[in-house]
Amino acid sequence: MSRLTDAHVALAKEIIGRYPRPKSALVLLLHLAQEQDGYITRDAMVHIAELVGVTSAEVYGTATFYEMFKFEPVGKYVVNICGTMSCALMGSEELMHHAEQRLGIKAGGTTPDGMFTLEHAECQAACTEAPCLQVNYRYRYRLTPADLDALIDDLLANRLTHEIPPHGTVAKVRQHIPSHHGVGVVAPESVTEPPVWLNGKAAL
Amino acid sequence: MTSSYSHAPGFIAGDRPKIVTSRFEYADSYTIERFVATGGYEGLRAALSRPAQTVHDDVKSATVLGRGGAGFPAGIKWGLTPQGVWPRYLVVNGDESEPGTYKDRLLMERDPHQLIEGCLIACYAAGLSQCFLYIRGEMAVAQERVAEALNEAYAAGYVGKNILGSDFSVDIVLHWGAGAYVVGEETALIESLEGNRGMPRLKPPFFPAANGLYGQPTIVNNVETLANLPWLMTNGVDAYTSIGTKTSPGTRMVAVSGHVVRPGVYEIVNGTTTFRDLLYGEEFCGGIRNNNALKAFVPGGGSAPWFTADQLDLPFEGSQVGAAGSMLGSGAIMVMDETTDIPAAALTLTRFYAHESCGKCTPCREGGTWLERILSRVVDGKGTETDLAQLIEVGESICPGDFPHASNEALGLSAVPFPYKMTTICFVGPSAYVPVHSALTLFRSEFEARIIKRTMIKVTAVGVSS
Numbered sequence: 001m002s003r004l005t006d007a008h009v010a011l012a013k014e015i016i017g018r019y020p021r022p023k024s025a026l027v028l029l030l031h032l033a034q035e036q037d038g039y040i041t042r043d044a045m046v047h048i049a050e051l052v053g054v055t056s057a058e059v060y061g062t063a064t065f066y067e068m069f070k071f072e073p074v075g076k077y078v079v080n081i082c083g084t085m086s087c088a089l090m091g092s093e094e095l096m097h098h099a100e101q102r103l104g105i106k107a108g109g110t111t112p113d114g115m116f117t118l119e120h121a122e123c124q125a126a127c128t129e130a131p132c133l134q135v136n137y138r139y140r141y142r143l144t145p146a147d148l149d150a151l152i153d154d155l156l157a158n159r160l161t162h163e164i165p166p167h168g169t170v171a172k173v174r175q176h177i178p179s180h181h182g183v184g185v186v187a188p189e190s191v192t193e194p195p196v197w198l199n200g201k202a203a204l
Numbered sequence: 205m206t207s208s209y210s211h212a213p214g215f216i217a218g219d220r221p222k223i224v225t226s227r228f229e230y231a232d233s234y235t236i237e238r239f240v241a242t243g244g245y246e247g248l249r250a251a252l253s254r255p256a257q258t259v260h261d262d263v264k265s266a267t268v269l270g271r272g273g274a275g276f277p278a279g280i281k282w283g284l285t286p287q288g289v290w291p292r293y294l295v296v297n298g299d300e301s302e303p304g305t306y307k308d309r310l311l312m313e314r315d316p317h318q319l320i321e322g323c324l325i326a327c328y329a330a331g332l333s334q335c336f337l338y339i340r341g342e343m344a345v346a347q348e349r350v351a352e353a354l355n356e357a358y359a360a361g362y363v364g365k366n367i368l369g370s371d372f373s374v375d376i377v378l379h380w381g382a383g384a385y386v387v388g389e390e391t392a393l394i395e396s397l398e399g400n401r402g403m404p405r406l407k408p409p410f411f412p413a414a415n416g417l418y419g420q421p422t423i424v425n426n427v428e429t430l431a432n433l434p435w436l437m438t439n440g441v442d443a444y445t446s447i448g449t450k451t452s453p454g455t456r457m458v459a460v461s462g463h464v465v466r467p468g469v470y471e472i473v474n475g476t477t478t479f480r481d482l483l484y485g486e487e488f489c490g491g492i493r494n495n496n497a498l499k500a501f502v503p504g505g506g507s508a509p510w511f512t513a514d515q516l517d518l519p520f521e522g523s524q525v526g527a528a529g530s531m532l533g534s535g536a537i538m539v540m541d542e543t544t545d546i547p548a549a550a551l552t553l554t555r556f557y558a559h560e561s562c563g564k565c566t567p568c569r570e571g572g573t574w575l576e577r578i579l580s581r582v583v584d585g586k587g588t589e590t591d592l593a594q595l596i597e598v599g600e601s602i603c604p605g606d607f608p609h610a611s612n613e614a615l616g617l618s619a620v621p622f623p624y625k626m627t628t629i630c631f632v633g634p635s636a637y638v639p640v641h642s643a644l645t646l647f648r649s650e651f652e653a654r655i656i657k658r659t660m661i662k663v664t665a666v667g668v669s670s
Contacts, residue, residue, distance in 0.1 A: 018377045020334075020418055026399035027382050031341075052399070065401035065562075066382030068341050080342075084303045085506060085538050086461035088552040122385065122556050123303040123506070124342060127461035127536065128214045128468050137344040141213055171347035175354050175378040181364040183334070183375045188418045191291040191333070196371050197256055198331045203370035204252040 003047040008032050011174070012051050018177065020185050022052045030063050035168040039070040068170075075110045077155050078167050080121035080134045087123075090130035090142075096120065098145040102152060115156065117167075138164045214306055214459070215314070216468035218487045221447050223455045224431040225471045227315050234349045236356040239317040245362055247434030251325045252370050259329040263433065266441045267453050271307075272297055272388075272426030273505065273534045275522045282330040284413035285421035291333035292421040294326055295397060295412075296430060298339040298346070299381055299388040303506030303556055304536030306469055307457035308427035312339060312346035315431070316353035320363065320376060322430030325437055327374045330423060334375050336397055341381035351378055385560035389630045390424040391416075392562070403562045404630040428457055428535075449475030452521050456532075458482065462539035463496065464489035472520060479503065480516040483539060496541040500646060504533030506553045507635035509608050510642035527619045529610040546650045547583045550643035554579055557636035567602045568633025574598045575636050587655045595644065599637035602627060607641055 004012060012032060016025040029051065033044035040063055049056040063069045081087075081096045096107060099118055103111055107120040126132040129141035133148075140151060154160050165172060197203045215228050227233040227242055239245070251259045264279030285292055296319070300308040311319060323335045337354075339347050354376055357363045365373045379397060386392050387402035394417050396402035409415050416422025432454060436444050445453040452475035459469045460482055466489045472482065482488045483498070492498050500510045509530040511518075518524055522532050540549055558572035578595055581587045603626045611619035626634045644651060 018375070021398065023399035024379075024397055027341075027396065028379065031380075031382065054399075062399055062401055065403075066341070066384050068383035083552065084556050085502070085549060085552045086304055089462045089538070089540065089544065089549065122559060123301055123305075125300045125306045125309045125340070126214065127304050127306050127538070128459050129306075130461060130467070134342060137342050139213075139345075170341065170344045170380070171351060172344075173348040173351040173355075175351045177358060177364070177375065177377075181358045181361070183365050183373045185375075186291070186333070188291055188420050194290055195331050195333055195373075197328060200255050200257065202252065202254050203256070203328065203372040204249065204368060 002037055002041055003043050004033060004051075005036065008036055009051070012048075014176075016052065018185065020188055023054055023058075026052055026054075026059065026062050027066065030059070030066075030069055031170060034069060035170075038076075038166065038168045039073055070167075073110075073114070074167055075117035076115050076166050077135050077164070078117045078119060080119045080124070080137075081107075082121050082124045082126075082130070082132050082134075084123040086127035087130040087132060092131040095131050095133070095143060095145060095148060098148055102149060116152070135160075136164050136167050137170055214469045215310055216466065216470055216488075218470065220471065220473060220487075221455060222471055223435045223444075223447070224311060224315075224318065224428060224457065226435075227318070228310075233314050234316055234353065236317060236353065236360060239315070243438060244317050244434070245321055247437035248321050248324050248328075248362065249368060250437045251328055252368060252372055256329050256331065259325065259437070262436065262441050263329060266436055266444045267451070268429065268432055268436065268444075269452060269454075269522070270426055271428035271432075271456065271535065273302065273507075273531075275532065278326075278425060278429050281411065281413060281425070282326070282423055284411050285330070285423075286414055289421050290331075292331060292423070293417045294323060294330070294332040294335040295390075295393060295417060295422055295424045296323060296335065296337040296427060297388065297390065297393055297424055298337060298343075298427045299393060300340055300343075300427070300534075301385045301388055302534045302536060303553060304459060304461055304502060304538045305505050305534040306459040306461070307535055309340075309343055309346050310457070310469060311427050311431050312343070313349050316346075316350045317357065318431050318434055319350070319427055320353055320357050322433040323376055324363065324367065324374065325433040326423065326425060326430055328372050332374070332423060334377065336377050336379050336417070338393055338397060339378070339380045341383045343380075347378070347380050354378055384562070385556075386562045386630065386632055389632070392630070393424060394422060401562070403564045406629060448473055449521060451475065451523055456520065456535050458520065458535045458537060460489050460537045460539065462501075462537075463493050463541035463544070464491065464539050465493055466490045475519055475521040477520050478517050479511070479520065479537070482520070482537065483516065489539075492539065492541050494541075496543065499540045499542050499544050499546070500642075501540060502536070502538040504531045505536040506538075506556060507531075507631055507638055508533045509638055510646060512646060526621045527611050529608045529619060531621070545583075546643050546647040547579065547654065550639040551576070551579050551583050553639035554636050557632055561632055561636070565628040565630075565633060567627040568636070571598050571602045572633060572636040575640055579640060582651060582655060585654050585656070587651075588658065589655060591655065592644065592648075592651055595640050599640055602637050603634040
């Protein structure tokens with residue numbers, strides 16, 4: 001149960017500063033909290049509410065809409081096996097069945113050692129590479145049950161830590177707008193004129 | 205480099221005109237060095253050297269159609285903003301999640317600078333003051349590539365204050381979601397971007413161009429649509445319209461998945477390439493796997509009514525596919541061969557839409573779930589005759605009246621296009637019924653074969669006398 005660390009508060013403020021309305025940063029701040037703790041804690045939601053200037057109920061309301069946010073601990077690796085049409089046509093049911101057998105859990109469950117959470121996922125935009133899955137949102141394509149076994153072995157042996165961060169981290173690269181290059185945010189109500197480049201002349 | 209396949213999974217190049225995938229052959233296509241060395245940001249330079257209105261006019265006269273699903277011309281969309289209301293925003297829809305669709309993720313992962321350049325051209329042409337680039341939450345690598353590209357582009361002076369030394373200034377802010385299909389609907393996307401639950405807004409207004417992000421005029425464009433703009437600016441309207449047809453110029457990225465020999469993403473010439481070319485052509489998918497017969501295919505993403513071999517000779521062109529009772533949607537074809545269990549295949553799609561319903565409209569929230577449960581029962585062999593009628597009844601409460609069908613002069617029928625009538629705000633609800641309707645209409649016997657038959661037992665008399 002933790003609030004955001006000082007480093008994450010600094011990041012949160014930078015993110016909030018990019019939007020004309022602070023609440024727009026909510027989803028990205030929830031990602032930040034999940035990156036810190038592996039799931040979203042109550043304290044983190046209270047803290048985010050303070051940073052954004054909304055009630056914690058509003059934060060909870062937004063957070064619970066989105067499937068990627070977890071409100072209790074999940075495995076270090078969340079394995080999402082796609083089951084929508086293209087993957088189903090190419091054998092994703094067999095893959096899911098195999099994963100359940102191998103991990104000894106049903107879809108939706110977490111292994112007792114806390115390493116894996118298995119989920120049934122919907123279309124992941126890799127339909128030509130069916131059947132596919134994601135481990136912490138990193139793709140694996142055209143998997144056979146044997147490929148899945150090899151993947152689980154690699155994860156257990158920590159052979160993929162360079163590519164796949166623990167659950168919570170999505171993108172490992174952050175946008176950073178240098179203050180001297182950025183335009184900055186202007187409140188919508190303070191703008192009444194068209195942008196200067198719409199003056200009928202070429203900008204260059 | 206001959207094979208682009210190894211480092212760009214899904215994409216299959218070919219000897220065809222390339223507008224948006226021209227850099228996919230390079231392993232380092234996503235870096236600013238490769239981008240600039242291959243003509244990158246030249247389209248932006250060309251645009252900025254002309255008055256903004258003329259750039260907007262070019263996009264209009266080139267008929268750049270929206271590549272997200274509805275196929276609405278981008279230049280006209282930009283012009284739907286109310287007079288004298290400022291500021292205006294650009295929101296990029298990179299929330300690709302329609303079943304079968306795989307193209308925007310490739311464009312973001314393989315050529316993020318091309319997308320950034322497209323965003324800048326749109327902001328310049330339409331007078332948009334800030335751009336929010338919304339990427340689907342589950343696409344970690346796309347987010348990383350775009351973040352890196354934006355950092356590079358800011359450092360090089362292509363984005364931000366006084367771009368290329370001109371008086372054009374705009375910020376591009378990277379934003380991403382957290383898992384919700386419905387957020388691909390443009391007003392839901394805006395709700396999500398405002399930090400709310402991603403539920404579609406009540407219409408009218410029908411376009412966020414009138415009232416969108418923070419109540420301001422907002423243009424929402426798809427990734428592939430914007431990725432077309434750099435090429436258009438560099439090569440001109442005539443070059444653009446010389447590819448494809450008059451009503452559908454340029455190219456389209458099409459993902460073909462399912463039971464074909466070479467599933468993949470192809471950039472095809474718009475309007476002229478037929479479904480037969482795509483499914484059977486040697487330069488495309490190379491036929492159905494194991495030389496099996498084609499049973500059915502979904503021509504435009506999970507929401508599109510299904511086609512069979514009868515429609516193979518239709519070109520990949522919006523108005524003709526519309527007249528035949530379906531839509532091109534998001535450029536996604538899913539192919540089913542003769543081995544496919546049709547009711548089970550339809551269930552995977554209906555389950556998707558039932559699961560992704562945001563819950564705002566009752567017909568979708570309740571009806572989608574009903575459709576899933578009833579269909580699931582039928583697939584499991586536990587359905588009855590009344591279940592098939594019930595499926596139709598529930599479906600008609602989500603989208604009443606004529607369902608999309610092909611025009612047929614002999615029968616005096618004019619085509620019913622998608623969208624049709626619906627009792628919901630957005631298309632998630634009707635989309636749950638589309639696979640059920642298509643499968644039941646085309647393959648009713650497969651449903652009937654697995655329902656429980658109750659035979660009438662004739663009772664003559666309870667007892668007999670002596």
